[in-house]
Structure formats: C-alpha cells, structure tokens
Amino acid sequence: MSAEKMTMAQAINAALRDAIAQDDSVVVFGEDVAQLGGVFRVTDGLHRDFGESRVFDTPLAESGIVGMAVGMAMNGMRPVVEMQFDAFAYPAFEQIVSHVAKLGNRTRGKVRLPIVIRIPYAGGIGGVEHHCDSSEAYYAHTPGLTVVAPATNADAYGLLRAAIAGSDPVVFLEPKKHYFAREEVDVSVAVPPIGRAVVRRPGKDATLIAYGPSVPVALAAAEQAATEGRDLGVVDLRSIVPFDDETVCAEVRKTGRAVVVAEAPGFASVASEIAARVGERCFHHLEAPVRRVTGFDVPYPPPKLEHHFLPGVDRILDAVDTLQWEDAA
Amino acid sequence: MSAGQLKAAITPARLLDETGRLVRGASKPDAEALAEGYRKLVFARRLNEQCGALVRQGRLAVYPSSRGQEACQVACASVLSDGDWLFPTYRDTAAIAARGVDPVEVLTLLRGDWHCGYDPNEHKVAPQATPLATQLLHAVGVGHAARLKGEDTVVMALCGDGATSEGDFHEACNFAAVFKAPVVFFVQNNKYAISVPLARQSVAPSLAAKAIGYGMPGFRVDGNDLPALEKVLGEAVARARAGEGPTLVEADTYRIESHTNADDASRYRADDEVADWLPRDPLLRVKAYLTAVGALDDEREREITAAAEEMAAAVRAGVGAETSADPEEIFAHLYSTPTPQLAEQRAALRAELDLEEA
Numbered sequence: 001m002s003a004e005k006m007t008m009a010q011a012i013n014a015a016l017r018d019a020i021a022q023d024d025s026v027v028v029f030g031e032d033v034a035q036l037g038g039v040f041r042v043t044d045g046l047h048r049d050f051g052e053s054r055v056f057d058t059p060l061a062e063s064g065i066v067g068m069a070v071g072m073a074m075n076g077m078r079p080v081v082e083m084q085f086d087a088f089a090y091p092a093f094e095q096i097v098s099h100v101a102k103l104g105n106r107t108r109g110k111v112r113l114p115i116v117i118r119i120p121y122a123g124g125i126g127g128v129e130h131h132c133d134s135s136e137a138y139y140a141h142t143p144g145l146t147v148v149a150p151a152t153n154a155d156a157y158g159l160l161r162a163a164i165a166g167s168d169p170v171v172f173l174e175p176k177k178h179y180f181a182r183e184e185v186d187v188s189v190a191v192p193p194i195g196r197a198v199v200r201r202p203g204k205d206a207t208l209i210a211y212g213p214s215v216p217v218a219l220a221a222a223e224q225a226a227t228e229g230r231d232l233g234v235v236d237l238r239s240i241v242p243f244d245d246e247t248v249c250a251e252v253r254k255t256g257r258a259v260v261v262a263e264a265p266g267f268a269s270v271a272s273e274i275a276a277r278v279g280e281r282c283f284h285h286l287e288a289p290v291r292r293v294t295g296f297d298v299p300y301p302p303p304k305l306e307h308h309f310l311p312g313v314d315r316i317l318d319a320v321d322t323l324q325w326e327d328a329a
Numbered sequence: 330m331s332a333g334q335l336k337a338a339i340t341p342a343r344l345l346d347e348t349g350r351l352v353r354g355a356s357k358p359d360a361e362a363l364a365e366g367y368r369k370l371v372f373a374r375r376l377n378e379q380c381g382a383l384v385r386q387g388r389l390a391v392y393p394s395s396r397g398q399e400a401c402q403v404a405c406a407s408v409l410s411d412g413d414w415l416f417p418t419y420r421d422t423a424a425i426a427a428r429g430v431d432p433v434e435v436l437t438l439l440r441g442d443w444h445c446g447y448d449p450n451e452h453k454v455a456p457q458a459t460p461l462a463t464q465l466l467h468a469v470g471v472g473h474a475a476r477l478k479g480e481d482t483v484v485m486a487l488c489g490d491g492a493t494s495e496g497d498f499h500e501a502c503n504f505a506a507v508f509k510a511p512v513v514f515f516v517q518n519n520k521y522a523i524s525v526p527l528a529r530q531s532v533a534p535s536l537a538a539k540a541i542g543y544g545m546p547g548f549r550v551d552g553n554d555l556p557a558l559e560k561v562l563g564e565a566v567a568r569a570r571a572g573e574g575p576t577l578v579e580a581d582t583y584r585i586e587s588h589t590n591a592d593d594a595s596r597y598r599a600d601d602e603v604a605d606w607l608p609r610d611p612l613l614r615v616k617a618y619l620t621a622v623g624a625l626d627d628e629r630e631r632e633i634t635a636a637a638e639e640m641a642a643a644v645r646a647g648v649g650a651e652t653s654a655d656p657e658e659i660f661a662h663l664y665s666t667p668t669p670q671l672a673e674q675r676a677a678l679r680a681e682l683d684l685e686e687a
Contacts, residue, residue, distance in 0.1 A: 027477070053477050059507055064466055064500035071470020074455070076478070079470075091496075098460050099467070106444040106456050109662040144663050167665040195668070242668035 003186040009042045009179040011153040012118075014187060015160035016043060016080060020050050023078065026164060028055045030065055030082030030118075039084055040120060040179050062092040066117065070099050073113040080164055085176075086121040087130035093138070100169045101144030115169045116160070121149075122213045122263050124177035124310060126303040133300055134264035136212075139171040140240045140273070147240040148194055149173040151215030153183040155238055158191030166194070175213035197244035199251060203233025206257035206320055209248055209274055211237035214261040214311060221261075221316040232320065240270055248274070249281045256287040257323040261311050266294030288324035338537040338547035341581045344557040347609050349617025358556040360624035366403060366555050367615045367625065368633045373399040373423035374612060375637040376432055379644050380422065380439075384590045388648050389439045393420040397553070397585035400611035401517045403427050404558035405485050408566050416455045416468040416486040420517075424487065425454055432640070433647030442654055461492040465501030465514065472510035472569075483569045484512045485562075491522025493539065494530045502577065506543040511569035513562060514577045517552060519584035524597040540577035552580025553611040583609070656682060 006014070019026045028046060030038075034057040037044030047055040058065050062083055069079035083089035089096075096117065104112050123132030139147045146168055150156040156174065163170035192198060200215065201222050208218040215236045222232040235251050237244065252258045258278050262271040275290040293311045301309045344355045351357065373395070380392040395402050398420075406427035409415060417425050422439075426432045430452045437446020438457060445456035455471075458464035468486035475482035492498055493516060505512045516536050520527050533539055540547025546568070550561045558580060565576035583606040587594040594603075619625035660667060660675040667675070 059500070059503055061500040061503070063497055064469075064504045067463060067466025067497060067500065068470040068473060068504055071467035071472070072474040073470070074449070074467060075471045075474035075482075077474045094460060094497075095463060095466065099463060102444075103456070104664075105662045107449055107662075108443065108445070108658075109665075110448045110450060111456075112665065146664070243670060245669065 003184040005182045006153060006185050007180050007182055008150075008153045008156045008174070009040055011157040011185050012042050012160055012174065013044055013046070015157045015164070016046060017049070018187070019080070019161060019164045020046065020054055023165075025076060026054070026078045026080060027072065028080045028082075029058050031058065031060055031084050033057060033082050038082060040176065042118075042174075042179070043082070062089055063095050066092040066095040066100060069115045069117075070095065070103065070113060073115050074111055078114045078164060080116045080118060083117060083119045085127075085131045086119055086133040086135050089117070089119050089135065092117075096139070096145070096171070097142050101142045104168065105144055112167045113169045114164075114167050116163045116172050117170070118172045118174060120176040120179070121173045122175050122177065123300055123306055124213060126306065128303065129300065132306070134262070134295065136173055136240055137264060137269050140270050144169070145241060146170040146194060147173065148238065149175070149212035149240060150238065151175065151178075151210070151212055151236050153178070153181070154185045154189070155191055157185055157187050159194060159238065162194050170194075173212055177213055178216075192238070194239050195242035195244060196239075197235050197237045197247040199233060199247065200236045201232070201234040203255060204231040205255055206230070206259065206323060207233045207235060207251045207255045208259050208261055208316065209235045209237065209278075210261040211240060211270075214263060217311060217313065218261050218316065221313045221320075224313050225317060225320065230320065243277070245277060245281060248278065252278050252282045253285040256285050257320075258282075258286075259291045259293055259316060259319045259323070261293045261316055263295050263310060265297045266292050267297045269294060287327060288322075291319040291322065293319045334541065334546065335538070338540060338549055339535045341549045341551045342557050342561055343551040343554050344560065345554050345614045345618055347614055349614040349621060351618070360619065360622050363556060363615060364619055364624045364629070366407065366559070367612070367619055368636070369403040369407065369427050370399050370555065370612050370615060371633050371637050372640055373402050373427060375641050376423050376426055376644065379641040380436070381586075381590065383645070383648055389436060390441050391589045391591055392422075392439055393589045394584075394586040395420050395423050397606065397610070398517055398519055398580075398582045399423060400555040400558055401515070401552050401580045401582055404555055404562055405487060405515050408559055408563045409483065409485055412453065412480070412482055413566070414453045414455065414468065414471050414482065414484045416458065416464045416484065418458050418461075418464070418487055418489065418492075420489065421457065421487050425457070428452060428454055430454055431647075432644050436644070436648055440648055442652055443658075462488055462495035462497035462501065464488075465492075466497055466504065468512050469501050469505045469508070469510045472505070472512045473508050476509075476511060476572075481570050482511065483566050484510075485566070486512055486514050488514070488516055489522065490516060490518040490520065490527050490530055490536060491525065492516075493536050494522075502539070502543045502545070502575070505575035506545045509572070509574035511572070512575040513565040513569060514575060515562065516577070516579045517582055518579050519582050521584050521588070521594075521598070523588040523592060524594075526598075535579060537577055537579035543577070545575050545577060547577040547579070549579045549581060552582030553609050553614070555611060555615050
C-alpha cells in the first residue's frame, strides 16, 4: 500500500475501521458517534458499514459510557469509547480513576480491561469554554492508565491500532486542532510501539521536548531558530505513560540544554514532571536549568484571547534564549 | 404505567408474615427448597457473627455486617444460574459466599492482604465495590456484551439505599433500560447510609418507584421474607433472560448492626427502632414456617448448626493462617508489561528489602 494524503480524523477513522473489521470484539460507542459520525466526523460511516452491534450511540452520560465499557471489557469485548470533548470527560473521572485504571491490579491481573478512551483534547480551534482543556496530567497521574498523545497522522493511525490491540486501558488524546490537517500516511508502515519517543528533528544546541499539539509548534520554533543560527532538536514523546526516559535523556545529554513545551497549565503538570526527570537524570550534562514553556495557570481563555495563552514559536525561542548561552561562549 | 405497576413498586410483596404464617392468597413455597434456603440463612448469619468476632480479635481490619439482611444475601445468589454474574458491594460478603466463593477468599480484602481475593471470572462474581453505584454500570456492560454475543447471561447488580442517590445509579438504570440489558438491580434498602436515614436520600414514594421513570418494572419486596424475595428476584431474572430487559427490585429491610464495627449507631438512631426490627428477623419466620409444615425438626436444625460451625471454624483457620504478602506484588499487576518506571521502582524496593534482610 502506498502513502495517501489524509487528515488526522481520517487516519483515526481508518484505524477504527480496520480494527473493527479485523477483530469481532471491537465495539465503538459514545455520543453522536453512530448516525452523525461524531461531531468531528471521526467515526464517519462506521455505523453504516458495521451496524448497530459494533458502532452505537449511547445516552448522553459519560460516566455511563465508561462504566459500561468496563463491564463490556470484563465480558470479552474491546470497547473504544469517545468522550466528545476533553472537559466533557470529567463526569467519567471516577470510573476512569477508580475502575478503568485499577481493576487489573485489584484482581491480580485476572481481569484485564482492553478499553480505549478517545478524547479530542487541547485548544487552538477557537472553541468556547469547556472545549479546549489539556487534561493529560489527571490521567498521567493515575497509575494503571496508558496515556497516548499522537502528533502526526501516521502515529494517530498506528498508535490507535496498538492501543486497541493491547490488553491495558489507554487514554488516547487526539489533538483536535490537527483533525483536519492533511499529511501523507502509509498505514502499511508500522510505527514504533507505544512507550517509545521519536526524535522528529536532531539538533546540536538544545532539545525541545513536546507531545501532541505542541510538536508542530516545537518544530516550527526549531525551523525559525535554524535561520538564526541555532540548531534545535525536537523529541516527540508520543506517549506520556509509559514515558521514554531513554530517548529523551539521550537527546538532552547531547545538547546539554532542554525546553519542555506543552499547552496545559504548567503548575503540577506533565511538563513539570519531564523537567524534573531530565534534571535528575542529566544534571551533569546540563549547561542550564530545564525550562518549561506551558499554558498559564488559568482556565483556557475565550477564543479571542487563546493566542495569548498557547505556547507559540516566540515564547519557545525566548525560553531557549535564557539557557545561559553566555557561559558557553 | 398502570395503577398495578405503581402499587407493586410501593407496597412490599410478602409470602410469609413475621410469625412465619403464609399470607392470604400466597401459594405454598416448596418446603424442601425453603429448607435449603434456611440452611443458607443460618450460614449467612453465622458468617456475619464470625466476621464480627474476627474484627474484635484484630484479625480483620473492618467488617460491614449484613445482619438482618441475610434473606436478601441468600436470595440474590440463589436465583442465579452458573453462567450469570453477581455484582456485590462491600456489605455483600454473605451473598458472595452464598454464590459459592470460599469466604476466606472473600475476606482477603478486609484482612488487608489484597483488594480482591477471588477470581471474578471463575465465580462470575465481580470484585466487591467500595465506591457507591459505580459497579451498576459495569453490570450493564457485562449484560449488554452478553446480548451482543448472543448469550443469555443475566447480571444481578447490588446496591444499598444510599447508592440510589449517586449519579451512576441513575446512569446505570437509564442505560440498562435503553439497551434492554439483562440486569436485575437489587437495592437492599436497610434504611441507613452510615448515619444518614433514608428520608435524607429520597422522598420518592419508594426506591422501586424510580423504575417507572426509566421505563422498567419496579418491585418492592419485604426484604426479610426469603420466599418472597426469591419469587420476585426469580421472575426478574427470568424476564431478563427472555430478553425483556432490566428490573429494579427494592428490598425493605434493616441494618441491625452499625455501618461497620468502627461506627457507633447509637449516635444517630434509637435502640427502640432496632428493637422493633428484631422480631422481623429473616431467619425466625422461615424457621417457624418450616417447623409448622414439618420440614424442620430438632435433628435437622442440629445438623445445619453443626455444618455452619464447621464453616465458621474453616473461616477462623483460613483468616488466622499466617500469610506472607509479597511487597513486590504492588508492582506486579498494574500493566500487562510493566513500564520502565515501575520496573525501576520495583528494583529500588527490592534493594531496600535486601538491605533489611541482610
């Protein structure tokens, strides 16, 4: 099969379609996912092609959706559920934290829950409040969950296939601002497994560490820096849990400088965890403290103000500028 | 909704009155099956007593007793077939034992060895739910999956009166009704959620009456009347198995003891209230009926008591046996393949333990 131009929504749709076709136990359900094909059209055509037993709408209740997925997984199914937007997943929080994440441990591995919880997340689309949260820290802080955040359309396909095929529950964070961006995807080419970060751009001077919607921003910053004579590398985490310390630290040790980029508010965040881990593991290689470029510690702003909140190229390059270059001279 | 449906959801169904007499118009229960039920009631009562004693001896961390609710505990298990599922709460230890799980395995949780001591798949019994009402949704999922697979599995989902205030109770009832899931929601209304009385949970005409709003049948039963419970729950199971969807059954019963041994019920309820419920004991009326119809004599009573004592001795021995919990197990089951971070933390704990042992 050759590469095809497709959007991230189409790549995810293809992953769901192929998984449903290949494995009778895969079921897709949530709000508006059947006839409508999802508010982002990610499940477009699946109900038509596979029928009500495989793809179905539920009552409008997120705890119910995730709780039902737990039971269906206990009874041999592989549910892939959609939370319509990041902030609408919060009613399901107890089910996710107390049951999805813990049942395998509680039962000493006798009950495994191969559940994928798909969440369109983060901002940059001009969405009104409650539609643009970066909620990854809640899930990453919960032992027992795998937390995946693809940045490319090829990864969206490959990581979702891996998430559905695995035995453990996965929170699959889809950067919604990428849903309609077209990229070449060759679904026949395997992507690295969940848990492996990828160096999207090698660099000699400093390393930008990002995931999900911040990866293209980091790449744009590196592009800009190159025109100004600085060679920045970019690491795409791909999954927050498991976290790939090895790849991240190998890159940082090469450059001696690191900036973590993420949309979520920075306090007690995934970005903070990454900065701490890199500090602990790479201290003797570091020329400067690890910097974080994140959202401010405020609720996601209204559409007209979101560009002030989102970490952009300038803010990243400003942070890079503070990495004590004078000492190196 | 008919007037009959509303009445069934509000007026408790009864077969045996408090003195063990058959109520007017009730058909006679099968005496031999009821004698077997009596045996299970005695076992459930003995298990409750034994667990209370084990707490006082410091061998169990805590025990939420179902004393006074033994008819509910026995009935919800006895109406199920082997392939059906039971979703119990922390107060349903006796129901799980009635389903056939070794009580010592059930008590693993309260003994503090691990969160769940039995294999849910082996017994078709979910882990005891400590968060309220969350397990009801899991029950709906198991039932819906069974229907999609073309299996006739029925799921018995247990909760108490307090749990009916939780959002997940509502979502589970609604999902089950919409999907026509083969689930029996069995609410043991024992009148208290720790200290808070039923009146502060709901002012609905009854808890079973809530079924009407979901478009499913609701029935209220005398929760201390074993044959009435078995009849109503059995019919609900049969409807579910036949593809007719869920039923909500409310048992009108009473929590004779405190919430757990760590609670002090004298702070929130009068002794008189408890005393009023003691004559309505679920064991007394079955015993009186069986004795009156000649299905229970002193010899059979002695035999049942001796067998219950044997069970209690096995529980004492099992719970009292020394166990060696493996500290590394806390890392073992979280993921099918441990993350590098967990492997690192496990190795660090191992190193600490090696130092202690050296």
